Every structure is written in C-alpha cells, then in structure tokens.
Amino acid sequence: MLKFVSAFITALLLFTYQHSPAQAAPPPPPGGATQEYLEAHNQARSEVNVTPLQWSQALAKSASLLVRLQRDKQNCSFADLANSKYGGNQLWAGGITVTPRAAVENWVAEKRFYNYDNNSCSPDHRCGVYTQVVWKKSIELGCAQSVCINAAKEKSSLTICFYNPPGNVVGEKPY
Ligand SMILES: *[C@@H]1O[C@H](CO)[C@@H](O)[C@H](O)[C@H]1NC(C)=O
Ligand SMILES: *[C@@H]1O[C@H](CO)[C@@H](O)[C@H](O)[C@H]1NC(C)=O
Numbered sequence: 001m002l003k004f005v006s007a008f009i010t011a012l013l014l015f016t017y018q019h020s021p022a023q024a025a026p027p028p029p030p031g032g033a034t035q036e037y038l039e040a041h042n043q044a045r046s047e048v049n050v051t052p053l054q055w056s057q058a059l060a061k062s063a064s065l066l067v068r069l070q071r072d073k074q075n076c077s078f079a080d081l082a083n084s085k086y087g088g089n090q091l092w093a094g095g096i097t098v099t100p101r102a103a104v105e106n107w108v109a110e111k112r113f114y115n116y117d118n119n120s121c122s123p124d125h126r127c128g129v130y131t132q133v134v135w136k137k138s139i140e141l142g143c144a145q146s147v148c149i150n151a152a153k154e155k156s157s158l159t160i161c162f163y164n165p166p167g168n169v170v171g172e173k174p175y
Contacts, residue, residue, distance in 0.1 A: 002091060002092065002093045002094075002096075002098070002106055003078075003091070003092040003093075004089065004090060004091040004092070004106055004107060004129050033100045033143075033145075034055055034060070034143075036099065036100035036101045036104075037055075037100045037101075037103075037104060037141065037143040037161065038052075038053065038055055038141065039101070040100065040101045040103075040104035040105060040108070041053050041104055041133055041141055041161075044104070044108045044111070044130075044133050044134055045133070045134050048134050048174075048175055049175070050134050050135075050136045050174075050175045051136070051139075053138065053139060053140060053141040053163075054139060054140055054141070055140075055141060055142065056140035056141060056142045056162075056164065057142070058142065059086060059140055059141060059142025059143075059162040059163075059164055060142030060143060060144060060162075061142070062086070062142065062162055063142050063143050063144035063160045063161065063162050064144035066079050066144075066160055067079075067144045067145060067146035067158050067159070067160050068144075068146055070146060070158050071146035071147070071148055071158065075148055075156070076092065076146055076147070076148035076156045076157060076158040077092065077158070078090050078092060078158070079158075079160060084162070084166075085164075085166070086162040086163055086164050086166055087132050087135065087138060087162065087163035087164070087165075087166030087167045087168060088132075088160060088161065088162050088163070088166075089107050089129050089132050089133070089160070089161045089163075090158065090159065090160050090161075091103045091106055091107070091158070091159040092156065092157070092158055093156060093157050093159075094154070094155075094156040095154060095155065095156070096155075097147075097155060097157065098145075098157060098159065100143065100145070100159070103143075103145070103159040103161075104133065104161075106129075107129035107130055107132070107133050108130055108133055109130075110125060110126065110127045110128075110129055110130040111127075111130045113125035113127055114127035114130055114131065116173070119173050128168050131167060131168055131174040132163055132166075132167040132168050132174075134174050134175060135163065135167025135168065135174045135175070136174060136175040137165055137167065137169075138163040138164065138165055138166065138167045139164070139165070140163065140164040141161060141162070141163060142161070142162050143159065143160065143161035143162070144159070144160060145157055145158065145159040145160075146158050
C-alpha cells in the first residue's frame with residue numbers, strides 16, 4: 001500500500017488505506033539510509049546523464065522535522081509542501097516497511113509514463129515525482145522517514161525528500 005506525491009503533483013498508486021493513529025516513537029533512520037537515498041537518486045540521474053545530487057544536512061534536518069511533525073500530529077499522512085522553498089517528494093506506505101531505496105524506486109517507477117520529447121506524462125499518471133528525482137538544476141538532497149504504529153500494531157510510514165533548488169518548474173524540461 002503506497003501513495004506518493006511531489007510538491008506540486010499528487011500521484012496515487014495503491015490506496016488500501018489503513019487508519020493508523022500515531023502512538024509509537026520510531027528510531028531515527030538506520031545507518032546507511034543517507035547512502036541509500038543518495039545512491040537510488042543518483043542511479044536514476046546517471047541513467048539520463050544528469051550529475052549526482054549531494055547530501056545536505058540542512059535539507060535532511062528540515063525533512064526530519066517535518067516527518068516527525070506529521071507522525072506526531074497527522075498520523076504520518078502527507079505534509080502540505082505548497083509553500084515549501086524546496087522541491088519535495090513524499091511517499092506514504094501502509095502495512096509494509098519501505099527502505100530508503102524502495103521509496104525512491106517508487107518515484108523513479110513513474111519514468112515509464114514520462115515522455116521526454118514533449119515533456120508530458122501519460123493520462124492518469126503523475127510523473128512529477130520522477131522528474132524531481134532527475135531534475136538537473138536540483139543539486140542538493142535531504143530525506144527522512146517516520147513510522148506510525150497503531151493500536152493493532154499496524155505500521156505506516158511517511159518518507160519525504162527535499163531538493164534544492166526545487167525542480168518541476170512549469171514549462172521546463174528536467175534535463
Ligand atoms: C489519526 O487516525 C485516527 C484513526 O483513524 C483518527 O481518529 C485521528 O483523527 C487521526 N488524526 C489525525 C490528526 O489525522
Ligand atoms: C507526447 O508524445 C507521445 C508520443 O508521441 C504522445 O502519445 C502524447 O500524446 C504526446 N503528449 C502531448 C501532451 O502532446
């Protein structure tokens with residue numbers, strides 16, 4: 001059960017949504033998460049000859065504060081990024097645990113619906129999560145994840161990545 005969204009565009013993959021009150025405080029992302037987020041992004045970027053992203057502690061801290069806020073106040077549901085100064089991708093997952101790599105791969109999976117020639121997306125798809133991943137003018141990345149566990153011990157999680165400068169500028173191609 002996964003849902004994902006970019007700062008400007010919402011995409012729904014699967015939505016067998018389980019309402020999960022936030023009760024447990026999860027540990028911070030395990031060691032290696034940073035590397036996984038970076039590698040998954042940079043693999044997708046290298047496939048289209050776009051230079052790698054650099055990790056930003058400042059962006060990671062912003063993402064971390066936001067996913068913790070969503071965990072504590074909003075059941076790990078999507079944050080409102082409309083006024084964010086960064087680009088942002090979000091992934092909500094229910095009932096399963098997503099690794100950093102899997103989160104990024106869910107965004108990258110939209111690639112097959114994106115048509116570079118005319119910079120468009122197949123009907124009923126939202127390619128913005130992919131185009132943000134490979135956006136050439138974005139140079140910094142920072143990501144974080146929070147996990148919510150309800151009384152029935154069902155997990156859901158919210159993963160947010162921030163990008164600076166933001167991508168998905170209307171009328172521009174990603175690269
Ligand atoms: C979180 O989910 C629970 C269970 O569905 C609901 O009762 C509660 O209102 C939700 N809280 C927020 C802030 O969305
Ligand atoms: C873009 O090109 C593809 C493939 O030729 C075509 O199917 C699609 O309709 C085009 N989209 C737009 C918005 O022109």
